Amino acid sequence: MVAPAWICLLAPLAGALAITLLGRRISRRLAGLLSTGSVAVAFAAALLSFLAALGRDPEDREATSTAWTWLSAGDLEIGLSILVDPLSLVMMLVVTGVGALIVAYSIGYMHDDPEERRFFAYMALFVFSMLTLVLAGNFLILLVGWGLVGLASYLLIGFHHERTSAVAAAKKAFIMNAVGDAAFVLAFFLLIVETGTLDYAGVFGQADELSGTVATLVALGLLGGAVAKSAQIPLHTWLPDAMEGPTPVSALIHAATMVTAGVYLVARMHPLFEAAPSVQDLTAILGAVTLLFAGLVALVQTDIKRVIAYSTMSQIGYMFVAVGIGAYGNGMFHLMTHAFFKALLFLAAGIVIHALLGEQDMRQMGGLRRLLPRTWVFMLVGALALAGMPPLSGFFSKDAIIASSLAAGLAGALLTGIYTFRLIFIVFGGEPSPSVRERLHTEHGEGPVSMTATVAVLGVLAVVGGAVQIAGIWHPFADFLDPIVALEREHLALVEPSVTEDWVTSALAVGLGLAGIGIAWRLYGAGRREVAAPRAVRHALEHKLYFDELYNGLFYWPASGIARAFRSLVEGPLIGGSVTGVSSGARGLGRGVGHAQTGYLRTYALAIAAGVAVLALVFVSVR
Amino acid sequence: MRGPDVTWYLAVAGVLFATGSLGVLLRRSPLIVLLSLEIMLNGANLALIAFARQQGDAEGQIFALAVMAVAASEVVVGLGLIVALARRNVALDVDKLTTLRG
Numbered sequence: 045m046v047a048p049a050w051i052c053l054l055a056p057l058a059g060a061l062a063i064t065l066l067g068r069r070i071s072r073r074l075a076g077l078l079s080t081g082s083v084a085v086a087f088a089a090a091l092l093s094f095l096a097a098l099g100r101d102p103e104d105r106e107a108t109s110t111a112w113t114w115l116s117a118g119d120l121e122i123g124l125s126i127l128v129d130p131l132s133l134v135m136m137l138v139v140t141g142v143g144a145l146i147v148a149y150s151i152g153y154m155h156d157d158p159e160e161r162r163f164f165a166y167m168a169l170f171v172f173s174m175l176t177l178v179l180a181g182n183f184l185i186l187l188v189g190w191g192l193v194g195l196a197s198y199l200l201i202g203f204h205h206e207r208t209s210a211v212a213a214a215k216k217a218f219i220m221n222a223v224g225d226a227a228f229v230l231a232f233f234l235l236i237v238e239t240g241t242l243d244y245a246g247v248f249g250q251a252d253e254l255s256g257t258v259a260t261l262v263a264l265g266l267l268g269g270a271v272a273k274s275a276q277i278p279l280h281t282w283l284p285d286a287m288e289g290p291t292p293v294s295a296l297i298h299a300a301t302m303v304t305a306g307v308y309l310v311a312r313m314h315p316l317f318e319a320a321p322s323v324q325d326l327t328a329i330l331g332a333v334t335l336l337f338a339g340l341v342a343l344v345q346t347d348i349k350r351v352i353a354y355s356t357m358s359q360i361g362y363m364f365v366a367v368g369i370g371a372y373g374n375g376m377f378h379l380m381t382h383a384f385f386k387a388l389l390f391l392a393a394g395i396v397i398h399a400l401l402g403e404q405d406m407r408q409m410g411g412l413r414r415l416l417p418r419t420w421v422f423m424l425v426g427a428l429a430l431a432g433m434p435p436l437s438g439f440f441s442k443d444a445i446i447a448s449s450l451a452a453g454l455a456g457a458l459l460t461g462i463y464t465f466r467l468i469f470i471v472f473g474g475e476p477s478p479s480v481r482e483r484l485h486t487e488h489g490e491g492p493v494s495m496t497a498t499v500a501v502l503g504v505l506a507v508v509g510g511a512v513q514i515a516g517i518w519h520p521f522a523d524f525l526d527p528i529v530a531l532e533r534e535h536l537a538l539v540e541p542s543v544t545e546d547w548v549t550s551a552l553a554v555g556l557g558l559a560g561i562g563i564a565w566r567l568y569g570a571g572r573r574e575v576a577a578p579r580a581v582r583h584a585l586e587h588k589l590y591f592d593e594l595y596n597g598l599f600y601w602p603a604s605g606i607a608r609a610f611r612s613l614v615e616g617p618l619i620g621g622s623v624t625g626v627s628s629g630a631r632g633l634g635r636g637v638g639h640a641q642t643g644y645l646r647t648y649a650l651a652i653a654a655g656v657a658v659l660a661l662v663f664v665s666v667r
Numbered sequence: 668m669r670g671p672d673v674t675w676y677l678a679v680a681g682v683l684f685a686t687g688s689l690g691v692l693l694r695r696s697p698l699i700v701l702l703s704l705e706i707m708l709n710g711a712n713l714a715l716i717a718f719a720r721q722q723g724d725a726e727g728q729i730f731a732l733a734v735m736a737v738a739a740s741e742v743v744v745g746l747g748l749i750v751a752l753a754r755r756n757v758a759l760d761v762d763k764l765t766t767l768r769g
Contacts, residue, residue: 644764645700649691 045096046109049128052089052136053175060168062578063161072160076151079164083171088141102527105130108181108245121408122242125181130524134376135308138383142300143171150292151389152495153398163203163290170196174301178308183232183242187619190228190269200297201289213285219617221284231265232399234258244312251315253617265318266313267327269570274306274360276334283357287349291397294349295390299356300383306386307360307379311369317367324368327517331364331627332452337589339459343466344585348393349403351467356386358456365452366445373522374445377513380521381437385429385506390423391499395491396471400483406467411476416490420472422503427464429506431557432457434550437510443550457553469569557647674719683710695760697752701745708738 059082063075068079097105110125116158147167154160157280169435173196194217202214236242238258240248254262275283286298297303310317310327317324335358342354359382397404399416413420432443444455460588476484490496513521589595683706690703712731719727752759 641767643768645761647762648694653688653692 045093045100045128046106046107046126048089048092048096049123049126049136049179051107052140053126053172053179055085055089056168056171056175058082060165060172063165066654067161068159073151074159075164076147078282080151082168086171086175087137087144088167090136090140093128094137096134097128097130098503102523105666106134107579110181113183118206119240119275120236120242122182122184125185126179127181127244128179129286130527131311131376132178133378134525136175136379139174139301142383142387142502143167143174143296144392145345145501146292146296146300146387147171149295149394149495149498150290152492153292153394154290156491157290159203163200166196166199166203166518167292167296170200174305177198180648182244183235183247187225187228190273190305191225193297194218194273195255195298195303197221197286197302200293203293204291207288208275210288213282217282217286220279220596221272224269224279227265227268227272228349229265229453231262233267234262234265235495238262244328244380248315251319251481254319259316259319260323263313263317264326266309266316267323267330270306270309270327271330272306273309274303274328274364275357276306276361276364277337278591280334280338280357281588281595282345282589284345284350284353291349291390291394295387295394299355299386299390303356303360304363304379304383307363307367307375308340310364311372311376314367314370314372318370322369326368328365328368329590331361331366331368332359333361334551335361335365335452335456336459339456339463341585341588342463343459344582344663346406348396348406348409348467348471349404351406351463352386352389352393354461355452355463356382358460360428362445362453362456371445372485373525376525377521378441378445381429381441384502384509385436385438387425388422388499388506389426389430390514391495391502392419392426392498395419395422395495395499396490398495400480402480406470408477408479409471410474410480410628411472412480414474415476415484416472418490418496419499420593421469422499423472424505425503427468427512430464431561432553433557434554435507435510437506437508439550439554440510440513444550444552446553454549454552454556457586458556462564464569465561465564467562473569505546532580540567552627567610673717673721673757677714678713680710680717683707683713686710686713695762697749697759699759700761701742704745705742708734711760731759 059079062082063070063078066075106129108125108127108128110123112124114122114124116122150163150167157163170193173189173192175189177186177193180186180189196216198218201217202211204210215247232242235247238254241247241248251259268279270277281296283303283592286296287345289298338354338357338361342351342358345354359378363375363378365370365381366378395413396409396416396419400409403409425436429438432438432446442453442457446457475541479485513519584590687703687705687707687710691700694700694703710732714757715727715731715734717727719725719731749759752764757764
C-alpha cells in the first residue's frame with residue numbers, strides 16, 4: 045500500500061525533471077507524452093495502492109512511511125514521511141486520474157504553442173506538488189506541498205508571459221495565496237509551541253488538551269490558508285483572474301484539484317477544527333456566503349471561462365459548508381464529482397475556444413450547437429451535472445450537502461441552474477453569430493482525438509461518478525472515508541437527515557435547479573436578449589461587488605502612497621543625498637589638495653628641505 | 668695618527684650638503700640637479716665615515732657603502748630618464764616638465 049504511493053508521488057517529479065533536463069533534445073510531442081505518461085503511471089500506482097487498501101481491514105487502512113529524518117531541531121524531529129489513508133487515497137485518485145486526462149488533452153490543445161515543453165514540465169510539477177500536499181505525513185511536508193502548488197499555479201497562470209495581464213494575474217494569485225500561507229505558518233508555530241510535534245498523529249492526539257483560545261487560533265490560521273487556496277471570501281479575488289492561464293490549467297488547477305485543497309485540509313485537520321467549534325461555524329458561513337456571492341456574480345460575466353470560474357468558487361462554497369458542519373464525507377464526495385464535471389466543462393469550453401481561435405467572449409458566440417455537436421453534448425452533460433440533475437453525478441453529491449444545509453444550498457441550486465444554462469443557451473443556442481462564422485476553423489473542427497477522447501471519458505465519469513453514493517441507500521464512499529473523518533465529538537454530531545427528509549430536499553433542489561434552467565431559457569434561450577436589471581444591481585455584480593476596488597483602496601493605494609512618500613522624502617534626499625554628498629565632498633577635497641601639486645620640481649625639493657629643516661630644529665630643541 | 672678633529676670633517680660635509688641642496692633648488696637643468704643630488708649624498712657619506720672613525724667601528728663605513736650602491740642605481744635611473752627625455756626632444760628644463768601639476 046505504501047510502496048505504490050511512493051511511486052505515485054515520485055513519477056510526476058521524474059517526468060518534470062526529465063522534460064526539463066532533456067530540453068530541446070526531445071520533440072515537443074515526446075515532451076507531452078512523457079508528461080502524460082508520468083501522470084498516468086502515478087494514476088496506476090494510486091490505483092494499486094487503493095486496491096491494496098481495499099484488501100485490508102477497514103480499521104487497518106492507514107499507513108505512514110518515513111524515508112528519512114528530514115530535519116531535527118532540539119526535541120523536534122521531522123521526517124520526510126507520507127501518510128496513506130482513505131482520505132489521501134481518494135485525493136490521489138482524483139488528482140492523478142483527472143490530471144492524466146487533462147495533460148493528455150493538453151497535447152492537442154497546446155499543439156501550436158512554441159513553449160509546449162515548458163508547459164508540460166510545469167503540469168507534471170503541479171501534479172507532483174499536489175500529491176505531496178495530499179500524501180504529506182506531517183504538517184511540514186504539507187506546507188511544502190502547499191507552497192509548491194502555489195508555485196506551480198503561479199507559473200502556469202503566467203504561462204503566456206508575453207501578456208501583461210497574465211503576469212499580473214499570476215502575481216495576484218501568488219500574493220493572495222501568500223496571505224493565506226502566512227496564517228497557515230503561524231498556526232504551525234503555535235502547534236509546535238503547544239504540542240511540541242508536527243506529526244499528524246501527535247498533534248491530533250493532543251487536540252483535546254489544547255486550551256480554547258489556542259485551538260481557535262490554530263484553526264483560524266488553518267482556515268486562512270484554506271480560504272486563500274480555495275478562493276473563498278474574503279481571499280477569492282485571484283481565481284477569476286487566474287483564467288489568464290491556458291484552459292487545461294484552469295481545468296486541472298483552478299477547478300478540479302488545487303482549489304479544492306482547502307476542503308481536503310479542513311477534512312484532514314478535522315480534530316483541530318472540532319476543538320474550535322466557532323471556527324467550524326465560520327468555515328460553513330464563509331462557504332455559504334461565497335456560494336451565493338459567486339453564483340450571483342456568475343450571472344453577469346461575459347467571459348466563458350470566468351463564468352465557469354465563478355461556478356467553481358460557488359461549488360467549493362458548497363464543499364466548505366459541508367466540511368464546516370462536519371459532513372466531511374459529503375464534502376469529499378462533492379469534491380470528487382465536482383472534479384469530474386468541472387474539468388469536463390472547462391475542457392469542453394477549451395474546445396470551443398480552440399475552435400474559435402481564442403475567442404472567449406460569450407457575446408461573440410452563438411449557435412454552436414450544430415457546428416460543434418459533440419462539444420454541445422459534453423457541455424450539456426457537464427452543465428446538467430453541475431446543476432444537480434438526476435441521475436448525473438452532481439445530483440448525488442450536491443443533494444447530500446443541501447440536505448444538511450438547506451437555505452443557502454437551495455438558493456445556490458437555483459442560481460447554479462440559471463448561470464450554467466445562461467452559458468449553454470448563449471454559447472450554443474440560436475443562430476451562429478457573424479463572429480462565429482468568421483472565426484470557426486472548419487478544418488480542425490472539434491480538435492484532435494486527444495482532446496475529444498479525454499473529454500468523452502470525463503463526460504462518462506460526470507454521468508456515473510455519483511453512483512458511488514446514493515443518499516440513504518448506498519454509501520460505500522462514506523464508509524471508506526469513515527475511519528478517518530468520522531466525527532469525534534458527540535456534541536457536534538450532525539443532525540443526520542432521515543431518508544425521507546433527504547428525498548424531500550432532493551426533490552426541492554432538483555425542482556429549484558429546473559426552475560433555474562427555465563428562467564435561463566426564458567431570459568437567454570428563447571429571447572436571446574440582455575436582461576433589464578436595475579442599473580445599480582447590474583453594476584455592482586459586474587464589479588464583483590467591488591472586492592477588487594475595496595482591496596485596492598485598503599491595501600494597494602496606502603502601500604503605494606507610503607512607498608511614494610518614502611521615495612520622495614527619504615530615498616531621494618537622505619539615502620541618495622548622502623551618497624552624492626560623500627562623493628562630491630571627496631571630489632572637492634581632492635580638487636583643493638590638488639593645488640599643492642604645482643608640477644615644479646623645485647617646489648617639491650624646497651618642501652622636502654624645509655620639512656627636514658623643521659624636523660632637525662624640533663630634534664635639536666627637544667633635546 | 669688621529670688626523671684632524673671630527674669637527675672639520677663635519678664642516679666639509681655640511682658645505683658639500685649645502686652646495687648640493689642649493690644646486691637642486693636653483694639649477695634648471697635636470698642633469699645638474701642630478702649631479703647636485705650626488706654631491707648631497709657624498710656630503711652625507713663623509714659625515715657617516717667621519718663619525719665611524721670617531722667611534723672606532725665599521726658600522727658607518729658599511730652604511731656609506733650602502734648609500735653609494737643606492738646612489739649608483741639612482742644615477743642609472745635618473746640618467747636613463749634624462750636620455751629618454753632628450754631623445755623625445757623634450758626641453759631639458761625642470762621648470763617646463765610640469766605634467767604632474769594638480
